[in-house]
Each structure stands twice: as structure tokens, then as C-alpha cells.
Amino acid sequence: MIVYKFGGASVKDAAAFRNIRHILASVALNEEKLIVVSAMGKTTNALELVFKQAYQGQEYRHTFAEIQDYHLQIVRELFPALQHPVYAALHQQFAHLRVLLEQVQPHDFDRQYDQIISVGELxxxxxxxxxxxxxDLPNHWLDCRDVLRTDETWREGRVDWTWTEQQISHRLPALLAEKPIITQGFIGGTAQGATTTLGREGSDFSAAIFAYCLQAQSLTIWKDVPGLLNADPKLFRETVRYEEIAYQEAIEMAYYGASVIHPKTVQPLAKRCIPLYVKSFLHPQEPGTVIWNCQHDRIAPSFILKQNQSLLSFHTKDFGFISEQHLSSIFQALSRHRLKINLMQNSAISFSTCVDTDEPRLEALKADLAEEFQILYNQPLHLFTIKNYDQPSLDKLTHGKEILLEQRSRQTFQFVCRPTQEFPH
Structure with missing residues (x-):
């Protein structure tokens, strides 16, 4: 059996849905298929906006109406008969969303976030x-919250692998033998029945979870790019497509922020040697990229940009050295407030780290450590990573930039700089 994952761009309009039907019709009939789908277009961003408006006590009904109208416009084009059951199904979801928004309280942000943002995938x-x-492609609709269990780490649920694998491996094969399964990415459920999310862009991870638990033949992620590229084509003028790449290389690229792959996606696939194909839904006949257990020579440098970064510098208030005890306090606080370290550097009297800018979490971190440290910070910044760098790639990417911090190993070069729109590659 195979697992397909279609992202938001794959379902952004009526033509995109028809294209999915074309792709699925080309798959051999004897192959069992599980299809994971993201929210349509930019729906997740719109849901984040309507939730924040409700959370802050602002008027949100206009944004809610825009989300509803966007979906209904596509549905009307796909289903001219207004009595089709899809209309009742969507009406039920929007009625539920309206109730959730009406019940939003000015506390417990992350838990409420998950209940509302998850509606997009449904x-x-x-x-x-x-x-x-x-x-004429009959299928089962599966609520993934019934089989994909997480803890209550809101907005980044931790998967209960034992329970999830037991449920998926026992319940789904019989359904797949009958017809394909359509389910959601990005979301899961707790033992108490609450909805969780797996982190932004977590639909790829969902697909990998299903592939792992079903011991799938392969996972294919359908994107609006021709495969895994060495840079984001929206930011860099020249890109190279990798024909194949090893699991370890892909894991490192995802860790540093490569936008095509969610950081947690590759590891479960690598454990069971399940190939991951990254292909274009615009040109499905083209080969794309395969990520699998392969050996390759030095590959083209990859250029990864993480925007909207904050550079934090911690100094002891007594002007003493940064000790292991100080580092322990900082690491524990970063973990407590769920701020992932993207880069770090230690000196005699300071510790610096680069994290994604999340103002509420940063403010909580600074308040938590205010008695022990003086904390300086710069934002917004860019964090560039060059994997498999060479001197020409370093020269071109660093030229003309104000670098605040840099770090290199034998294969990886990273630097933090002021934002710039100049991307020479």
C-alpha cells in the first residue's frame, strides 16, 4: 500500500481538486491508498487570524464569513446540486467553528488554538x-483523531506511538482492502477526546506516521515544486533539484528549516526504510526526488533561510563566567517555554541563541530568567544555513550582509544577519 499527502496548494481551488482526481486515477487499481490532506489554500492562516481576533475580544465575524465563503465557492463549483450531502457536512463544521469562537476565553491560548485551527483539515x-x-473513486473518510493519539502538549502534540500504531495497524488494513482512505494531516486527539495539532506544516508528519504504522511501500508528498530543491525558489533565483538524497541528509536539512519537509517527517520513515518521494502535483509524470537509504557523493550546497528570528544573549548579573549551572537554567527555561534553539554559541561571559520569534513565549522566558540574567536581544533577523558549503557559496551568500553571529563545522555554515531582500543564488 502507498500513502499520498496533498498540501494546501494541492486543494486551493476547484481545479486543484480535479487535478488530485487525475493523479489518483493514474495509480494502479490494485494498490491500496491512504490519502492525507492539508487545509485548503491559506485556510490555516485565516483560522489563526479569526482565532486571535476572538481571543483579543475583537470583531471576527467578517473573517469568519470570508473563510466560509471561500470554501462554499469551491464547493459550489465542484457540486452544482445544492442538495449534495457535502453542504450539510460543511454546514455542521462551520456551525461547530462558530460555537468554538463564541466560547473563546482570554486564557489557555494554546489549547483553544488547537480546537479552532484543526477545523481546516476537517x-x-x-x-x-x-x-x-x-x-467514481469511492473512499472511506477517516477522522484521524480516532487513531492518532497525542498527549496534551497543545500546538505540538507528542505522539503516543504504541497506542497509535496498535490502532492504525489493526483498524485500517480491512478498510484499505475495500477502498482508499481519506484523512487529515496536522491534527490528532488526546485520550480525553480533545483535538491537538502537531505543529505548523505538520501534515507531512501525519503522513509519515500513517506510513510507518502501516509499513507502507512508500510515501509521496505532492508539492508545487519539482522535487526537493537546494533552495526555496520563492527566495533564490537559481535552484538545483536533487534526484535522490539520503535519509540523514534530509533530516539535517529539515532540522535547519528546509521548507519542503517537516522536521519530524523523515525519522519514522528511515526506521522502516520507507522511501519518501517529493513530487510536483503540477507535473505528476516527472520523477521528483526520492529520499531513501542511499549513498551519494558530495551534493550541491543547500541554502536554507529561517526568517523572523530573535537573537538572545544571556549575561550573568554578577559579571561572572557562564557556567554549566547557568546553561542548565537557560536550557530548562527554553524547554519550558517551548522555544527551539536554532543556533547557539557560548563565550566566557555570555550565552547566545537564535530562536523563532514568538512574542508571548519570549516575554515569558525573559520574565522567568530576569532575576538571574541580563538578557539582550535583536529582532527581526534572518538565519541562513548552508549545508555542504564551499567557498564560492559562502562568498555569494554573505556578501553585503551585516553578520551578527556565525558558526561553521566541516559541512555546515550558519550565520545570523539583519534582514535583506538580496538573495544572489
Whole structure:
């Protein structure tokens, strides 16, 4: 059996849904298929906005109406008959979303966030389920919250692998033997029945979880790019497509922020040697990239940019050296406030780290450590990473930039700089 994952761009409009039907129709009929789908277009961003408006006590009904109208416009194009059951299914989801927004309280941000933002995947998977049924591709719709369990780490749920694998491996094979399964990415459920999310762009991770638990033949992620590229084509003028790449290399690229792959996606696939294909839904006949257990010579340098970064510098208030005890306090506080370290550097009297800018979490961190440290910070900044660098790539990417901190190993070069729109590659 195979697992397919379609991202938001794959379901952004009616033409995109028809394209998915074309891709699925080309797959051999004897292959069992599980299809994971993201929210449609920029729905997750829109849901984040409507939730924040409700959380801050602002008027949110206009944003809610825009989200609803966007979905209904696509559905009307796909389902001209207004009595089609898809309309009732969407009405139920939007009624539920309206109630959730009305009940938002000015506390417990992360838990409420998960309950509201998760609606996007439920909507898109329902539309795809009904559309494929209508197109003579019958399928099961699966609420993934029934089989993918996490703890209550809101906005980045930790998977209960033992329970999840037991449920998926026992319940899904019989369904797959009948017809394909359509389910959601990005979301999971707790033992108490609450909804969690796996972190932004977590639909790739969801697909990897299903592939791992079902011991799939392969996982294919369908993107709007021709495969895994050495740089984001939206930011860099010249890019190179990797034909194949090893699991370890892909894991490192994802860790540093490569946008095509979610950081947690590759590890479960590597454990069971399940190949990951990255292919273009615009040109499905093209080979794309395969990430698998392979050996290759030195590959083209990859250029990775993480934007909206904060550079924090911790100094002891007594002007003493930074000791292991100080580092322990800092690391524990960063973990407590769920701020991932993207780069760090230690000197005799200071410790510096680069993290994603999240103002509420940063403010909580600074308050937590205010008695022990003087904390200086710069933002917003860019963090560049060059994997498999050479001197020409270093020269071109660093030229003309104000570098605040840099670090290199034998294969990786990273630097933090002021934002700039100049990307020479």
C-alpha cells in the first residue's frame, strides 16, 4: 500500500481538486491508498487570524464569513446540486467553528488554538472525500483523531506511538482492502477526546506516521515544486533539484528549516526504510526526488533561510563566567517555554541563541530568567544555513550582509544577519 499527502496548494481551488482526481486515477487499481490532506489554500492562516481576533475580544465575524465563503465557492463549483450531502457536512463544521469562537476565553491560548485551527483539515478532507465519491473513486473518510493519539502538549502534540500504531495497524488494513482512505494531516486527539495539532506544516508528519504504522511501500508528498530543491525558489533565483538524497541528509536539512519537509517527517520513515518521494502535483509524470537509504557523493550546497528570528544573549548579573549551572537554567527555561534553539554559541561571559520569534513565549522566558540574567536581544533577523558549503557559496551568500553571529563545522555554515531582500543564488 502507498500513502499520498496533498498540501494546501494541492486543494486551493476547484481545479486543484480535479487535478488530485487525475493523479489518483493514474495509480494502479490494485494498490491500496491512504490519502492525507492539508487545509485548503491559506485556510490555516485565516483560522489563526479569526482565532486571535476572538481571543483579543475583537470583531471576527467578517473573517469568519470570508473563510466560509471561500470554501462554499469551491464547493459550489465542484457540486452544482445544492442538495449534495457535502453542504450539510460543511454546514455542521462551520456551525461547530462558530460555537468554538463564541466560547473563546482570554486564557489557555494554546489549547483553544488547537480546537479552532484543526477545523481546516476537517473541511478539506470532507470536500475531497465527497468529490472523489462523485467522480467514481469511492473512499472511506477517516477522522484521524480516532487513531492518532497525542498527549496534551497543545500546538505540538507528542505522539503516543504504541497506542497509535496498535490502532492504525489493526483498524485500517480491512478498510484499505475495500477502498482508499481519506484523512487529515496536522491534527490528532488526546485520550480525553480533545483535538491537538502537531505543529505548523505538520501534515507531512501525519503522513509519515500513517506510513510507518502501516509499513507502507512508500510515501509521496505532492508539492508545487519539482522535487526537493537546494533552495526555496520563492527566495533564490537559481535552484538545483536533487534526484535522490539520503535519509540523514534530509533530516539535517529539515532540522535547519528546509521548507519542503517537516522536521519530524523523515525519522519514522528511515526506521522502516520507507522511501519518501517529493513530487510536483503540477507535473505528476516527472520523477521528483526520492529520499531513501542511499549513498551519494558530495551534493550541491543547500541554502536554507529561517526568517523572523530573535537573537538572545544571556549575561550573568554578577559579571561572572557562564557556567554549566547557568546553561542548565537557560536550557530548562527554553524547554519550558517551548522555544527551539536554532543556533547557539557560548563565550566566557555570555550565552547566545537564535530562536523563532514568538512574542508571548519570549516575554515569558525573559520574565522567568530576569532575576538571574541580563538578557539582550535583536529582532527581526534572518538565519541562513548552508549545508555542504564551499567557498564560492559562502562568498555569494554573505556578501553585503551585516553578520551578527556565525558558526561553521566541516559541512555546515550558519550565520545570523539583519534582514535583506538580496538573495544572489
Amino acid at each position: 473541511l478539506s478532507s470532507l470536500v475531497l472525500h465527497h468529490f472523489l465519491d462523485q467522480q
